[in-house]
Amino acid sequence: MTHDTSFPKHRSFDKHRSLPDEVRLENAMAGFVAEFGPAAQTWMNACVRCGLCAEACHFHLATGDAKYIPIHKIKPFEDAYSLTHGPFSWLNGLLGRKPKLTIEELGEWEELIYDSCNMCGRCTLACPMGIDIAELVKEARRGMYAAGLLPDRLARIVGNAEKQHSPFGTPEDFRRTIRKIEKEYGVSLPLDREKADVLMTLTPEELENRHLGVAGMARVLHHLGLDWTLCSDAFEATNFGYLSGNMELQGELTVRLIDKARQIGARMLIVPECGHAWGATRWEAAKWYGEPVNDIEVRHIVEVLADAVEEGRLKCRPVGESVTFHDPCQQIRRGGLEEKPRILMRALGMELREMDPHGTEGFCCGGGGGVLANDRAAPLRLKAFEIKKRAVEATGADRFVTSCNICEMTLERDITATGFEKPIESLIDLIGTHMITDQPPLKAPGRRTARKPAERKPAGRKASARKKG
Amino acid sequence: MSLIEILEGPLWKASATIFVVFAAFRLMMILFTGRRHARARPAGSPAAGALRAILGHFLPWRALLKNGKAWFVILAGYAFHVGLFVLLLFAAPHVEFIREKIVGLPWEPIPRWGFIVAAQFSFAGLIALWVRRFVDPVVRLISRPDDHIAAGLTFAVMLSGCMALGEQSTFLRGLHLGLVELWLVYFPFSSLMHTFTWPFSRGFTGAMAGRRGTRA
Ligand code: SF4
Ligand code: SF4
Numbered sequence: 001m002t003h004d005t006s007f008p009k010h011r012s013f014d015k016h017r018s019l020p021d022e023v024r025l026e027n028a029m030a031g032f033v034a035e036f037g038p039a040a041q042t043w044m045n046a047c048v049r050c051g052l053c054a055e056a057c058h059f060h061l062a063t064g065d066a067k068y069i070p071i072h073k074i075k076p077f078e079d080a081y082s083l084t085h086g087p088f089s090w091l092n093g094l095l096g097r098k099p100k101l102t103i104e105e106l107g108e109w110e111e112l113i114y115d116s117c118n119m120c121g122r123c124t125l126a127c128p129m130g131i132d133i134a135e136l137v138k139e140a141r142r143g144m145y146a147a148g149l150l151p152d153r154l155a156r157i158v159g160n161a162e163k164q165h166s167p168f169g170t171p172e173d174f175r176r177t178i179r180k181i182e183k184e185y186g187v188s189l190p191l192d193r194e195k196a197d198v199l200m201t202l203t204p205e206e207l208e209n210r211h212l213g214v215a216g217m218a219r220v221l222h223h224l225g226l227d228w229t230l231c232s233d234a235f236e237a238t239n240f241g242y243l244s245g246n247m248e249l250q251g252e253l254t255v256r257l258i259d260k261a262r263q264i265g266a267r268m269l270i271v272p273e274c275g276h277a278w279g280a281t282r283w284e285a286a287k288w289y290g291e292p293v294n295d296i297e298v299r300h301i302v303e304v305l306a307d308a309v310e311e312g313r314l315k316c317r318p319v320g321e322s323v324t325f326h327d328p329c330q331q332i333r334r335g336g337l338e339e340k341p342r343i344l345m346r347a348l349g350m351e352l353r354e355m356d357p358h359g360t361e362g363f364c365c366g367g368g369g370g371v372l373a374n375d376r377a378a379p380l381r382l383k384a385f386e387i388k389k390r391a392v393e394a395t396g397a398d399r400f401v402t403s404c405n406i407c408e409m410t411l412e413r414d415i416t417a418t419g420f421e422k423p424i425e426s427l428i429d430l431i432g433t434h435m436i437t438d439q440p441p442l443k444a445p446g447r448r449t450a451r452k453p454a455e456r457k458p459a460g461r462k463a464s465a466r467k468k469g
Numbered sequence: 470m471s472l473i474e475i476l477e478g479p480l481w482k483a484s485a486t487i488f489v490v491f492a493a494f495r496l497m498m499i500l501f502t503g504r505r506h507a508r509a510r511p512a513g514s515p516a517a518g519a520l521r522a523i524l525g526h527f528l529p530w531r532a533l534l535k536n537g538k539a540w541f542v543i544l545a546g547y548a549f550h551v552g553l554f555v556l557l558l559f560a561a562p563h564v565e566f567i568r569e570k571i572v573g574l575p576w577e578p579i580p581r582w583g584f585i586v587a588a589q590f591s592f593a594g595l596i597a598l599w600v601r602r603f604v605d606p607v608v609r610l611i612s613r614p615d616d617h618i619a620a621g622l623t624f625a626v627m628l629s630g631c632m633a634l635g636e637q638s639t640f641l642r643g644l645h646l647g648l649v650e651l652w653l654v655y656f657p658f659s660s661l662m663h664t665f666t667w668p669f670s671r672g673f674t675g676a677m678a679g680r681r682g683t684r685a
Contacts, residue, residue: 043673
């Protein structure tokens with residue numbers, strides 16, 4: 001089986017804005033259509049301008065600003081597309097007509113394409129024509145990237161992912177951190193084994209701030225008796241190529257994981273608590289190989305745990321409180337895992353109080369699709385958080401959990417910024433701390449290196465206890 | 470050859486040919502060009518997902534059931550489209566025309582009152598949606614010249630059709646036929662193509678969701 005991460009053949013990314021504007025514009029349009037197939041072409045030819053997608057987008061709903069209408073976010077690309085690929089493209093070609101767009105105008109769209117779209121796909125479900133606007137925004141990001149138009153912070157992260165293996169750091173940084181977590185929590189983290197059944201991957205957030213979560217996850221994998229390993233040359237699950245529009249990087253990052261899994265003879269690759277990593281690896285890997293990846297089962301950690309619960313291999317002590325769940329878009333609406341976290345909450349004996357809306361209809365956290373990494377988008381994101389806040393409050397649940405650490409980070413920052421009283425917790429951490437097992441308990445770390453959501457007392461719980469009392 | 474004979478003869482044939490040839494050509498370009506990607510091993514059925522999306526999007530999305538704007542668009546949209554199809558396929562002069570020019574099969578027209586009800590629904594729907602393009606800032610921002618031209622032409626076709634209903638005026642009949650021919654020529658090069666793209670658009674999205682074991 002061969003892989004091809006070099007397609008589509010973009011001209012070089014204008015990192016230094018050194019190419020002439022005309023070339024950058026051409027690159028933008030070439031990048032936009034590079035991946036187009038029948039689906040994208042149909043979507044580009046189906047919009048009836050009814051405006052219903054606006055009613056689904058949290059950025060439009062939170063601000064009331066017409067510019068945040070989902071389909072409007074790809075306008076410059078749409079205009080250029082109709083000129084070059086529309087019904088009169090042959091005539092435009094003969095007359096030498098080109099898009100009137102300037103690079104400055106395209107630059108103005110950077111905010112709409114990167115800051116105000118999480119590629120969450122909520123608008124897709126609202127569209128009567130079923131146009132997948134989230135997918136079209138992804139194509140638009142490819143165009144923007146090819147023109148060198150990328151928010152600075154996102155560009156820096158992409159640069160780190162390219163240069164040093166991961167935005168977290170180099171393989172050496174990874175090895176050091178893994179050994180540190182082992183020492184801190186007294187847990188074994190198999191590393192760089194030559195053969196293993198399962199390749200486990202992690203996110204930069206886990207490696208930087210969530211050591212307890214990593215240790216807890218390792219304990220669960222040991223409890224399940226899996227033959228697993230982490231690999232210092234294929235540890236990064238997040239895919240900033242996917243988020244930024246850098247196609248080549250997207251392909252390289254995905255192929256690195258799949259190829260490594262094959263090299264160590266793994267039959268399973270586990271994606272950690274991350275939404276877009278699931279999308280990029282489970283649903284898009286086939287693109288880079290030209291055929292489905294059938295020999296490696298790509299599974300999300302939530303799926304692995306939920307299946308273990310259902311098969312009776314994983315049992316938990318009951319938490320016994322009410323909970324509301326934030327549905328991570330890429331796992332649920334776009335990822336097909338809606339039932340899995342609910343199985344885990346039931347296993348924890350929690351009374352689930354669903355938000356209105358929830359599941360595939362739920363609102364995005366506002367940070368997905370690279371928006372969290374793009375710090376200038378924070379004020380807009382905070383406005384969108386108001387919608388989520390109201391939905392959480394309306395449930396009256398004691399606890400607020402999710403299963404994606406990008407959502408968790410986003411919500412945690414928004415909670416801190418707004419003084420919202422209910423902290424966000426990780427469902428996987430809850431499983432880690434409530435699992436019934438013979439595994440040795442985690443050592444209490446000497447100093448606090450990780451957030452310990454399962455151990456802290458949410459203010460909301462106190463409030464509700466008071467109410468009940 | 471009189472003007473009406475030209476409109477009924479060569480111009481009708483020419484416009485109908487342009488409509489068929491270019492609409493088919495455009496649809497083929499949309500569906501059969503571009504990259505084809507390998508897809509992931511499915512977690513659910515892409516075909517069932519496609520069918521579900523094609524049918525499901527006839528109804529408003531569950532999360533918008535309490536949304537007044539969504540109901541406005543849906544009700545006006547249905548009034549316009551259902552009314553238009555009834556007029557197109559079952560108005561007495563059209564039935565006559567279809568029998569003569571196209572299928573040559575028996576085809577039952579609706580009674581006059583049915584025509585009036587269908588026309589009222591259709592006009593109400595079209596006007597409501599068109600006015601919204603000017604007054605709602607969201608729809609105003611995204612409306613293209615094409616959307617106004619398509620709405621305007623359709624309106625003109627419908628209005629001239631109602632005026633020509635009695636068939637007592639050759640001028641009105643000619644006007645209607647001329648506008649229909651213009652509409653047919655405009656159709657394949659415009660957003661009116663959504664008439665043919667909608668099932669594919671819904672279907673592709675639904676198939677992707679079905680493959681992933683979710684719904685769209
Ligand atoms: S809801 Fe769909 S058809 Fe309506 S404006 Fe948005 S993208 Fe276009
Ligand atoms: S994908 Fe999500 S964030 Fe982007 S436009 Fe649609 S609803 Fe808004």
